[in-house]
Amino acid sequence: MAKFLVESGAIIDGFTLGECVHRGGMATLWSVTRDDIAAPLLMKIPRISEGEDPAAIVSFEMEQMILPKLEGVHVPHCYAAGDFARHAYVVVKRIPGQTLYRRLGELPLPYEEARLIALKIADALCDLHRQNVIHHDIKPSSIMFRPTGEAVLIDFGLSHHNQLPDLLQEEFRVPYGTAPYMAPERLLGVRDDPRSDLFSLGVLLYFFTTGVRPFGESETMAGMRRRLWRDPYPPRQLRADYPPWLQEIVLRCLEIDPVWRYPTASQLAFELAHPDQIKLTARSERLKRDPLSTVWRRRFNGNPIEPRSKPAVAAQLAASPIVAVAIDTDGSNELNDALRVAAERILKTSPSARLACLNVLKLARVTIDRTLDDEGNNKHVGRLVTLKHWAAPLKLDESRLTAHVLEAVDPAGAILEFADANHVDHIVIGARQSSFARTLLGSTSAKVATEAPCTVTVVRLPSRAMEAGERKETPDDRSMPVI
Amino acid sequence: MRLALLADIHANRQAFAACLEAARARGAERFVFLGDYVGYGADPEWTVEAVMGFVGDGALAVRGNHDTAIGSPAETMNAEAQAAIEWTRGRLSAPERKFLAELPLTRQEDDRLYVHSEASAPAKWRYVRSSADAGRSLIATDAHITFCGHIHRPALYSMSATGKMTSFVPISGVGVQLLTGRRWLAVLGSVGQPRDGDPAASFAMFDTVSREITWCRAPYDIETAAQRIRDNGLPPVLADRLFVGR
Numbered sequence: 001m002a003k004f005l006v007e008s009g010a011i012i013d014g015f016t017l018g019e020c021v022h023r024g025g026m027a028t029l030w031s032v033t034r035d036d037i038a039a040p041l042l043m044k045i046p047r048i049s050e051g052e053d054p055a056a057i058v059s060f061e062m063e064q065m066i067l068p069k070l071e072g073v074h075v076p077h078c079y080a081a082g083d084f085a086r087h088a089y090v091v092v093k094r095i096p097g098q099t100l101y102r103r104l105g106e107l108p109l110p111y112e113e114a115r116l117i118a119l120k121i122a123d124a125l126c127d128l129h130r131q132n133v134i135h136h137d138i139k140p141s142s143i144m145f146r147p148t149g150e151a152v153l154i155d156f157g158l159s160h161h162n163q164l165p166d167l168l169q170e171e172f173r174v175p176y177g178t179a180p181y182m183a184p185e186r187l188l189g190v191r192d193d194p195r196s197d198l199f200s201l202g203v204l205l206y207f208f209t210t211g212v213r214p215f216g217e218s219e220t221m222a223g224m225r226r227r228l229w230r231d232p233y234p235p236r237q238l239r240a241d242y243p244p245w246l247q248e249i250v251l252r253c254l255e256i257d258p259v260w261r262y263p264t265a266s267q268l269a270f271e272l273a274h275p276d277q278i279k280l281t282a283r284s285e286r287l288k289r290d291p292l293s294t295v296w297r298r299r300f301n302g303n304p305i306e307p308r309s310k311p312a313v314a315a316q317l318a319a320s321p322i323v324a325v326a327i328d329t330d331g332s333n334e335l336n337d338a339l340r341v342a343a344e345r346i347l348k349t350s351p352s353a354r355l356a357c358l359n360v361l362k363l364a365r366v367t368i369d370r371t372l373d374d375e376g377n378n379k380h381v382g383r384l385v386t387l388k389h390w391a392a393p394l395k396l397d398e399s400r401l402t403a404h405v406l407e408a409v410d411p412a413g414a415i416l417e418f419a420d421a422n423h424v425d426h427i428v429i430g431a432r433q434s435s436f437a438r439t440l441l442g443s444t445s446a447k448v449a450t451e452a453p454c455t456v457t458v459v460r461l462p463s464r465a466m467e468a469g470e471r472k473e474t475p476d477d478r479s480m481p482v483i
Numbered sequence: 484m485r486l487a488l489l490a491d492i493h494a495n496r497q498a499f500a501a502c503l504e505a506a507r508a509r510g511a512e513r514f515v516f517l518g519d520y521v522g523y524g525a526d527p528e529w530t531v532e533a534v535m536g537f538v539g540d541g542a543l544a545v546r547g548n549h550d551t552a553i554g555s556p557a558e559t560m561n562a563e564a565q566a567a568i569e570w571t572r573g574r575l576s577a578p579e580r581k582f583l584a585e586l587p588l589t590r591q592e593d594d595r596l597y598v599h600s601e602a603s604a605p606a607k608w609r610y611v612r613s614s615a616d617a618g619r620s621l622i623a624t625d626a627h628i629t630f631c632g633h634i635h636r637p638a639l640y641s642m643s644a645t646g647k648m649t650s651f652v653p654i655s656g657v658g659v660q661l662l663t664g665r666r667w668l669a670v671l672g673s674v675g676q677p678r679d680g681d682p683a684a685s686f687a688m689f690d691t692v693s694r695e696i697t698w699c700r701a702p703y704d705i706e707t708a709a710q711r712i713r714d715n716g717l718p719p720v721l722a723d724r725l726f727v728g729r
Contacts (some may be wrong), residue, residue, distance in 0.1 A: 054645050061662050068660070084664030164659055165639055165651035 006030075006045055012087050013080065015043060026056040026157065032091060037079060040094040045087075055176055058167050059157030064090055065164055066156045070131055073150045074124035095152050100140035100204075108211040111243055115272055118205045118249075120151040122269035125201065126423050128153060129194045129265050132162040132313050136191065138200035139181045160191045162313040179219045180207075184228045184256050185305050187221075194313055195258040198268055202253025202261075209246065210238045214254060228256060228305070229298035234286040244284035245275045251283040256298070257305050263320035263352045266423035270322060270354065270402075273422060279399040320352040321425035326415050326448070328430060329359050329386045335430045336390060338459050342428050344394060346457075354400040357387040358418060360411040380405050412447035420453050427452055431460040486689045487511035488671055490599070490632025492534075493549070494524030494571065495675025495725075496711075498684035499533065501703035502674050509688050509699065517632040517671060518547025518599030520583065522564055523721050524675050525711035527571045531579045538582075546586035547599040547633065548608040554584040563718040570717060593691070596626035600633040601668075610634045614648035617668045628667045630689075635678035637685060637698050638670040655681075658695040669696055675708075676721075682728035 006028070010017045015032040021042070022029040032043040046060035067078040067090055082089035100117070103109070109117070121143060128135060135142070136158040144152045158176055160166050168176065169191050177186060183199035190196070206214045214232030218224060235250060236242040249271055255261045262268040271278050289295075310316065325343045327336060347353050361383060387403040394401075408414030419427055429445045449456040487506035492499045506514070514537050521527040538544050552558035552568045553575065560568065575583075588605040589598045600608045601620035610633060611617050617640035620629060639651045643665045653659065661667045672685025679685070683700035690696075709722035 054643070057664065058643065061664055064662060065660055084662050086663075088664070163654040163657040165641060165649050167641070167643070167649055167665075169649070 013082060015091060041091050042094045043089050043091045045089045062159060062167050063157045066133060066159050066161050072127050074127045074152055076152060076154055095144045097144055100143040107208055109208050111209060111246055114205060114208045119269055119272040121201055122265050122272055124151040124153050125197050125265035126269055129317060134160045134194050135197050136160060137177055138197050139178045166191060179224050180213045180215055180217050185258055187225055193258050195261045198253050198261050198265060202250055206235060206250050210235050212238060229295050231290050233289055237287050244280050245278045248278055248280055248284040264317055266322055267320060267354060270422055274402055277402045319350055321350055322423060323353050323426045324356045324358055324419055324424045326358045326429040327387060327390055329383055334461055338461060339428060339430050342457055342459050355396060357391050357403045358415060359383045359387055359405050360414050361405050361407045362411060363407055363409050412444045415448050416451055425454050427456045429458055431458050484691045485510045485512045486515055488515045488630055488687045488689060489674050490517035490671040491519040491635055491673035491675060492530055493519055493675035494521045494527040494530045495708050496526035496529050497704045497708040498675045499530055501701040502684050502686045505699060505701040506686060514542040515597055516544040517597060518545050519549045521571045522549030522567050525715045525717060527574050535582050543590045543597060544586055545590055545597050545599055546588055550583040553580055563721055566718055591626060594627035596624050596629045598631050601631055602629050611670055614640060614650045618642060618648050621666050621668055628661055630669050632671045634670060635673035635676060637672040640668040641665045653698040655698050655700045658697040661694045661696055677728040680728050682726055
């Protein structure tokens, strides 16, 4: 490999090196500039020389392969990757600010703040997993935040791209990663399960809310392997005021078997976004670790994680969608029944799907809205009750069902916003029957179908039923066209 | 430059034509043929004439074991393949047979090696079935990338600077950058007789600037190709397997 001088002022492939901003074990980071790029840039150069760990080279190759494939707000934008035979480097847009590592001195953080941080990281993981990439090194120093609030994941040297060769998989026998955050299945050589990242996020959330790392800091293989059978102390044992919903989330993320964790990052993000709607299981009540008999069984009765043949990452995500059904509580029974049938069909084909029932409480545009007055409050609760009643025949487990009343002037906008913020994969919405109302007020379902960030199913009753109500303004029309 | 790489056409005109069209749609500027133009399929004349035309225009082509068997009856093959070769021999003109016989076993271009089976012993027609097989081929050449066919199943192997191997089954349509820090063996699927469970014709595109390789699939008129095999009295199993890609 050709050597080249790395120092301030040096020019590599048109990039002028500025100051060295970080010297790490695997690589050095330099601020660089190029005339045709206005954005602040960072160049990452691996430490490659005789005697260096070959892992440094291979993980840099992985980063070179994966970074240019990634897009979106949750990753640094990659401008260039240097040819390995001449100058090995990657150039990314510099993200201002510090990593989450800087917060370690402030731990434990307030629960609400930790929840919001975890939610942002889960949002970022959701976006990353959708691009077929598993990060495999989620920890405070891999996470930054944009000024606009979104989490940005950095350092993809240990990542796995489900559609590219995994250069790390076959190179090393010992799993590479950061010991305290590493998912147990990684110790068994599994690199293709996106739920490994959810485990690491669980470790981070546990650490940030208790100030203690759930599996200690042991870097030895023996010390790391303990997590294959030994569960951590429940946070409530460490902090008496620990909210049960938070313990539910943390301990579910830290389940030893990935199948017991959240199926996807988007479902975890959904729970973090709606803590009041989390189904509290026995996990949330635990005050002690598992009894020794359980631990021994896990340790000595074979493998604690069943080896299962797994579908590709994309298929795993597709099997666990978030489905939102928009229900007009004042709408016709027939349409609402048809919506239920449509929802049921989707849920049947995806057993780990979850259903969010939405209703929009329409606010008047001109008057000052008094949402907290008695009438408004009752209306809100009444809608929630109606939504749950609508969903009851589906017989869905509480952990798969939530109900949401959105208050908005523009119903379509509210539904679209909800879908976007909650990573909804599929919206089911009814088409208004009265064409008169549709003409007068515009079609909510049409707007949702046109602008949604995901698949939309528009449920419409056969036209025979429509004729009856057509061109006949009923007194209900003013309150009806919510959806 | 964008290269289109086609291996194991096996006289399947419909599949070959579909791949040519798909490759052109992807901006192919140059064609490379990795051998086995004949055998199994019912359109050897059209196929060989087409390849001759491309080579006349500057395309590269190497010889496969079925092409070799046309001129050398000594090549051993299974009964169906043997029957197809004998039938093919009676279809090809002298110039066509000469063209096949005179094709080289390997071609090198820049840092790329083209070979039908693998690089360690191109005339022995060994299959690359494992990382060990791939390693043997990679050690035998100093080319940065070796492109081959022969096994009819897409695969991508790499060897790191320290001699460690990786293996990977490529995903259709997803480009893989062949990093310069390691050496690569890209195994192409088959145009005319895929055996990886996907009946669509298989080929690959390689961009010499971005060094990105993309395996591609081209659906084609299997019914016609299979009917041509049956109508010409070739073993019916050669027609049947096209529908399942096995």
